[in-house]
Amino acid sequence: MHIGVAMDSSNEPLSETDHNHVCFADGLTLECGIHLGRLVVAYRTYGTLNQNRSNAILICHALTGDQYVAERHPVTGRGGWWDQVVGPGRPVDTSRYFVICANVLGGCMGSTGPRSLRDDRGADTSPEPWGTDFPPVTIRDMVAAQKRLIDHLGIARLFAVIGGSMGGMQVLEWATTYPDCVFAAVPIATAAFHSAQNIAFNEVGRQAIYADPDWHGGRYWESNRIPARGLAVARMAAHITYLSEQALTRKFGRRLRGGQATGLFGDMFEVESYLRHQGSTFVRRFDANSYLCITRAMDYFDVGFEHDGDLAAAFAGTRTRFCIVSFSSDWLFPTAQSRAIARALNRAAANVSFVEIETDKGHDSFLLDEPDFHRTLLGFLKGCAEHAGLADGADAR
Amino acid sequence: MPGLPMAPMRVDLGPADPAIRFVAKNMRLDQRLIAEMIEPGSRVLDIGCGDGMLIEHLFHTRGCDARGIEIDMKEVTRAVAHGLPVMQGDADQDLEHYPDGAFDYAVLSRTLQAVERPREVLRQMLRISTRALVSFPNFGHWQMRSQLLLTGRMPNTRTWDRPWFATPNIHPCTIRDFFALCAEEGYAVERWLAVDEAGQKTPWKRSAWFANIFGEQALFLLRKS
Numbered sequence A: 001m002h003i004g005v006a007m008d009s010s011n012e013p014l015s016e017t018d019h020n021h022v023c024f025a026d027g028l029t030l031e032c033g034i035h036l037g038r039l040v041v042a043y044r045t046y047g048t049l050n051q052n053r054s055n056a057i058l059i060c061h062a063l064t065g066d067q068y069v070a071e072r073h074p075v076t077g078r079g080g081w082w083d084q085v086v087g088p089g090r091p092v093d094t095s096r097y098f099v100i101c102a103n104v105l106g107g108c109m110g111s112t113g114p115r116s117l118r119d120d121r122g123a124d125t126s127p128e129p130w131g132t133d134f135p136p137v138t139i140r141d142m143v144a145a146q147k148r149l150i151d152h153l154g155i156a157r158l159f160a161v162i163g164g165s166m167g168g169m170q171v172l173e174w175a176t177t178y179p180d181c182v183f184a185a186v187p188i189a190t191a192a193f194h195s196a197q198n199i200a201f202n203e204v205g206r207q208a209i210y211a212d213p214d215w216h217g218g219r220y221w222e223s224n225r226i227p228a229r230g231l232a233v234a235r236m237a238a239h240i241t242y243l244s245e246q247a248l249t250r251k252f253g254r255r256l257r258g259g260q261a262t263g264l265f266g267d268m269f270e271v272e273s274y275l276r277h278q279g280s281t282f283v284r285r286f287d288a289n290s291y292l293c294i295t296r297a298m299d300y301f302d303v304g305f306e307h308d309g310d311l312a313a314a315f316a317g318t319r320t321r322f323c324i325v326s327f328s329s330d331w332l333f334p335t336a337q338s339r340a341i342a343r344a345l346n347r348a349a350a351n352v353s354f355v356e357i358e359t360d361k362g363h364d365s366f367l368l369d370e371p372d373f374h375r376t377l378l379g380f381l382k383g384c385a386e387h388a389g390l391a392d393g394a395d396a397r
Numbered sequence B: 001m002p003g004l005p006m007a008p009m010r011v012d013l014g015p016a017d018p019a020i021r022f023v024a025k026n027m028r029l030d031q032r033l034i035a036e037m038i039e040p041g042s043r044v045l046d047i048g049c050g051d052g053m054l055i056e057h058l059f060h061t062r063g064c065d066a067r068g069i070e071i072d073m074k075e076v077t078r079a080v081a082h083g084l085p086v087m088q089g090d091a092d093q094d095l096e097h098y099p100d101g102a103f104d105y106a107v108l109s110r111t112l113q114a115v116e117r118p119r120e121v122l123r124q125m126l127r128i129s130t131r132a133l134v135s136f137p138n139f140g141h142w143q144m145r146s147q148l149l150l151t152g153r154m155p156n157t158r159t160w161d162r163p164w165f166a167t168p169n170i171h172p173c174t175i176r177d178f179f180a181l182c183a184e185e186g187y188a189v190e191r192w193l194a195v196d197e198a199g200q201k202t203p204w205k206r207s208a209w210f211a212n213i214f215g216e217q218a219l220f221l222l223r224k225s
Helices: A139-152 A166-177 A196-211 A213-218 A228-242 A245-251 A270-282 A288-300 A335-347 A363-367 A371-388 B027-036 B053-062 B073-081 B091-097 B118-128 B142-151 B175-185 B208-214
Strands: A021-024 A039-046 A056-060 A098-102 A158-164 A182-188 A321-327 A351-357 B043-047 B065-070 B086-088 B103-109 B129-137 B187-195 B217-224
Touching (some): A056 A139, A056 A166, A139 A288, A158 A371, A182 A371, A196 A288, A213 A288, A228 A270, A335 A351, B027 B053, B043 B118, B053 B065, B065 B091, B103 B118, B175 B217, B187 B208
Parallel strands (some): A182 A321, A351 B086, B065 B086
Antiparallel strands (some): A021 A039
């Protein structure tokens, strides 16, 4: 191997998969003012909605997550991304709660996004995807699309909204935009606005995609290829931010992987091999234009913006019960940002629990086996169920 | 908000000594006495709530909307995992973030002597809450006095049971000291009592002088006068 040898990421287009979805023919008017003529929300549910329709929990996924929370993924064939948290007997117990997760607006697992065929042209033109012409969406738009789904499912109030990272942003958006629809909110490893540092990291990822010759100004479907190298580099850079120095050292150290050294770059450090693997598997399940679209939505996020930065004003009068969770080694969404949310909720006299979980696994901790986190989530939901009058057992059916 | 601490401050004493920032709790002793002073259905903030036993007690037996702050993350996790609304925070740092009059009672149980700024913490308590319930170990107890007098060493009793270099109790006071502070700050003492370490009421209720000699702990119910 020599300098400049690319990763083995295939640049074949993504496979087409049919996702369970609902289509809203009246579309959705976005925050930017543009009206999407047709809104598709792809989603999965687990468990059973009870008679009072009071046991529904909405899970909000992160930047590169999707609706396949607790089941085999139809594209990757791997288990659900939150199998350890959602399922029968898990902290989010599907034998007790009705769990919903929707692919975000702008995503690429069946919901309306840059891969969808555009709906703003006359019937006489041949249909083509939105690509980079897809309107700029915001976290609020994503939540508005989820609200349509919740209404469609006949649920007036969600027992809980739970999400980590960008999912946590959606939780905060739900709690401030539809406060009466959220009994309990669990924003995990998140922030009330995207920091300059995080915008900077996102920009590195976007520039990597733009720089890929296969990107073709976002119209890569025309060449039947995908900007796999650019997207993989974006993923690799982002992946570093999801871990911690300690975790990388513990997992890989300075260990070399295989082969004899034939030149300056003959050997590969294990950490390099790991990142390349992360990059090359990612491009087989994620659309580059979706990545551009969703990272932008995160960058725009600022809950306090409409209140001159006063976060407490955004939560004024809230009756939602909050559980804020951060992780000690998360430097992408550090504890200080969670604490700022907790303090704003204090100023709004809200009912708030706030826990920082001790771990060296960085931002990704919320996806990993963290027993203290799982116990916290379980206990918080149990306490809330008591206050919401959601009894154990029979009538939760 | 610049300069917010990201983790509770610990005084590192090296491997041999445990961190001493946290106050050993024995909620069972105070719980009954404190709960007796709280009206049913009140909004309560328990500052330094430990694993939240008092909160749970107040919710289940008195129908209170009780919440807690605790500096020790292990205790916080235990409390939240038990379904109690507790947040990690510090009496010195976090009370200022609550709005005026948010609670009917702010409880500070055996923590006052361990905070950095006891007077400011009391001021904050009576800003965010109509009443303050404060308990603390009495440094004026006769055993303290006699040990210091007779041995010339720092007292060591069942209440003050850690050596001077490992105690979290950086601001010890006596019952009479506390009365003096209340007078200076303009707080009305609605009720007070002195108890022994086991939480039993002691019969010197009418005399602060006697209570200051024989009471191991004191409990005060304050409001702004």
